[in-house]
Each structure stands twice: as structure tokens, then as C-alpha cells.
Amino acid sequence: MVLLAAAATVLFLLLVALPAARSDPYSRSTLQLAGSAENGGQLFLINCAGCHGISGQGLVGPNLHGVKARKNDRQLIQQVVSGQTPPMPRFQPEPQAMADLLAYLHTLS
Ligand code: HEC
Known part of the structure; x- marks a missing residue:
């Protein structure tokens, strides 16, 4: 019985919890x-600078x-695509455009 429960727990972790957590x-x-x-900077000017300032300085x-x-990168992606923090809208960039935006955000030190 205990073994069965343990096996069920392991299965649950392998099949459900871990993949969901990974991404x-x-x-x-x-x-x-x-x-x-460079491309990310262009995208930023068009989509983000109105709220975050032309050089990301905040507005x-x-x-x-x-x-x-x-x-981290996963959190940054969530921030951009989720729309969970209004008034920031929910963006749906192609993965390449999102990768470019991430590269740009990394330059803002
Ligand atoms: C309509 C205004 C608006 C636009 C457009 C906008 N944002 Fe935001 N953004 C916000 C606001 C407001 C917050 C703060 C949300 C909160 O945490 O409550 C925010 C938060 C963020 C954060 C998290 C900041 C932190 O300190 O954790 C990131 C990263 C971000 N925005 C990136 C972007 C990017 C990239 C774009 C363009 C694709 C964008 N934003 C477009 C208003 C905007």
C-alpha cells in the first residue's frame, strides 16, 4: 500500500509536476x-518605450x-506575454522577436 502510494507520487512528479515546472x-x-x-532595441522602441522610457529608464x-x-529569462518572458500586470498589455511576439527583446533587456545594466 505504501509502495503503491510512493509509486503514484513518483509517477505524478514525472508526468505532471516536473514538466509543468520546467517550462x-x-x-x-x-x-x-x-x-x-539591436533588433530587440527596435522592438522595444516601438512596443515598450511609450511606458518604460526611450532607454528603459522608466515612465x-x-x-x-x-x-x-x-x-530571470523565464520570468521576463512571462512578464511580456502574460498580461498579468495591467496596464502592461499582453504581447505575443514570435519566439525570435521575444529572444531579441531578451537580448536587449540584458543590455540594460
Ligand atoms: C502600457 C504600458 C506598458 C507597456 C506598453 C509595456 N509595459 Fe512593461 N510594465 C508596465 C508596468 C506598469 C509594469 C509594472 C507592472 C507591475 O509589476 O505591477 C511593467 C513591468 C515590466 C517588467 C518588470 C519590471 C520589474 O522590475 O520587474 C518588464 C521586464 C517589462 N515591463 C518589460 C516590458 C517590455 C519588454 C515591453 C514591450 C514589449 C513592455 N514592458 C511594455 C507598463 C508597460
């Missing part, structure tokens, strides 16, 4: 791509300098 397919494909900070949205110390 969603979108983040995974984004993180496999090499981003271009309506917070200052993004040093943001990579506060949020």
Missing part, C-alpha cells in the same frame, strides 16, 4: 534562439535597468 513550449523555443539586441512602467538581476 511551456513557447519559453523553451524562445530560449533556444540567439537574440539580437509609466518601471525603470528596466538591472531588471535581469530581479527576473
Whole structure:
């Protein structure tokens, strides 16, 4: 009985909990791509600078300098695609565009 419960727990972890924690397919494909900070900077100017300032210095949205110390890449992706922190909208960039944005955010030290 105890063994059965243990086996069920292991199965649950292997099949459900761990894959979910690892990451969603979108983040995974984004993180496999090499981003271009230059393209990311262009995307930032068009989509993000209105709130975060032309050089990410903060305006309506917070200052993004040093943001990579506060949020890891998966959290940054979630921030951009989730729409969970209004007024920041929910963006749906292609994985390559998201990789470029990440590369740009990494330059904001
Ligand atoms: C309409 C305004 C608006 C736009 C446009 C916007 N943001 Fe935001 N952003 C915010 C606000 C407000 C917050 C703070 C949300 C909170 O935590 O409550 C935020 C938070 C963030 C954070 C987290 C900052 C931290 O210190 O943890 C990141 C990273 C970020 N935005 C990146 C982006 C990127 C990249 C874009 C463009 C693709 C973008 N934002 C576009 C308003 C905006």
C-alpha cells in the first residue's frame, strides 16, 4: 500500500509536476534562439518605450535597468506575454522577436 502510494507520487512528479515546472513550449523555443539586441532595441522602441522610457529608464512602467538581476529569462518572458500586470498589455511576439527583446533587456545594466 505504501509502495503503491510512493509509486503514484513518483509517477505524478514525472508526468505532471516536473514538466509543468520546467517550462511551456513557447519559453523553451524562445530560449533556444540567439537574440539580437539591436533588433530587440527596435522592438522595444516601438512596443515598450511609450511606458518604460526611450532607454528603459522608466515612465509609466518601471525603470528596466538591472531588471535581469530581479527576473530571470523565464520570468521576463512571462512578464511580456502574460498580461498579468495591467496596464502592461499582453504581447505575443514570435519566439525570435521575444529572444531579441531578451537580448536587449540584458543590455540594460
Ligand atoms: C502600457 C504600458 C506598458 C507597456 C506598453 C509595456 N509595459 Fe512593461 N510594465 C508596465 C508596468 C506598469 C509594469 C509594472 C507592472 C507591475 O509589476 O505591477 C511593467 C513591468 C515590466 C517588467 C518588470 C519590471 C520589474 O522590475 O520587474 C518588464 C521586464 C517589462 N515591463 C518589460 C516590458 C517590455 C519588454 C515591453 C514591450 C514589449 C513592455 N514592458 C511594455 C507598463 C508597460
